Amino acid sequence: MRFGLLGTGPWAERAHGPGLQAHPRAEIAGVWGRRPEAAQALADRFSTRAYDDVDALFADCDAVAVALPPDVQAPLAERAAAAGCHLLLDKPVATDVAAARRVVDAVERAGVASVVFFTLRFRAETAGWLAERAGEEGWLLGRADWLSPVFAGADTPFAASPWRGEKGALWDVGPHALSMLLPVLGDVDPAAPGAVTSARGPGDTVHLALRHDSGASSTCTLSHTVPPQASGVTVQLHGTPGVQTAPERDDGPVPAFVNAVDALLEAAGSGRPDPRDVRLGLRVSEILAAAEEQLSARG
CATH class of the missing domain: 3.40.50.720 (NAD(P)-binding Rossmann-like Domain)
Structure with missing residues (x-):
């Protein structure tokens, strides 16, 4: 090709x-x-x-x-x-x-x-973990924390990105978090009352609370303004199968x-x-736009 x-x-x-x-x-x-x-x-x-x-x-x-x-x-x-x-x-x-x-x-x-x-949806180890979790019933809660120091002194060229500076972690790493939670916990309809709730934290930090169509719920904490020693990525699920934490990424893009x-x-x-095509991309944009609208309404 x-x-x-x-x-x-x-x-x-x-x-x-x-x-x-x-x-x-x-x-x-x-x-x-x-x-x-x-x-x-x-x-x-x-x-x-x-x-x-x-x-x-x-x-x-x-x-x-x-x-x-x-x-x-x-x-x-x-x-x-x-x-x-x-x-x-x-x-x-x-x-x-x-x-x-x-x-x-x-x-x-x-x-x-x-x-x-x-990215993580195409990493072999993470994709395998997601496939196993999606095949299990009874997941009730999810959590995805994407914390980076892009705007807190990290030595990275992404700190100079104008669109990241404008839109922050919500739009940059929020898609990663949603792409990991939705396959297991189910879709989120941003038009449904109470399905998407957002709140600001320090810097560009945003907290999301999501209600999935399955009845499960999840939270995301997204930030590019944590110090390097506090950075990290965690995806965790809780439910009838117990507690599962996604494998860490370490092999580059x-x-x-x-x-x-x-x-x-x-x-x-x-x-x-x-399943990771533009239709999922649209849904992710819809959820993040709903969160951004709430943040803007609160000033």
Whole structure:
């Protein structure tokens, strides 16, 4: 499958590019970015061509892998789907629900496959853990804490990301938390009264309380402003099967991205939607938008 790589930032350099290059059934057909000089540098690194015209890249590839801010990603994903390209998108699909819904509509009209790169959902050990938990009945409570020092002195290029600075941990790591809780505890309907409740903490910290359609409930604590010594990721479930804690991540994004490419290839070849596709991406955007609306209403 010939992929167009959209984006030239650290995630394209660290995950998308190396993941595509490592996959035996993927080829980087070209690179497009909003800064032509950065696109050329990344294209040189991965021995491919830089494109000035994104639509020309769509015409020359079978799929796109997108490493762009969400509200830049969404309209380009629409155009790529209309051009017949399968979509490997980053999370969140968009921070605007209407934009995320337009991507879903474009995918359905074009009949292309889609996958959203929720990193832990594609890590083999974590995916296996989730599959086991989803096969067990009686889960009542869930908890997902995503605590990082991105804005608290961490040595990371993501601290300079304008969209992360504006939207904070709610939109950056909130999708990861939801992608781990929903497969086991069930869907959350953000339009249902009381299904989504949010509150602010220190810095950009946000607390979520969720009521799932199954009757289970969960909480999420999301932050990019904890000190390094207080950072960490925890996903835990409580119920009739006991207490289960998700395995810790420690192998970087590239193996997970290779697995995401596998999932897109499978969905494109079989015609069966992947459970981590743009429809899940839309639901995640709907839940986070409902939480953000509550926070804004409280000032």
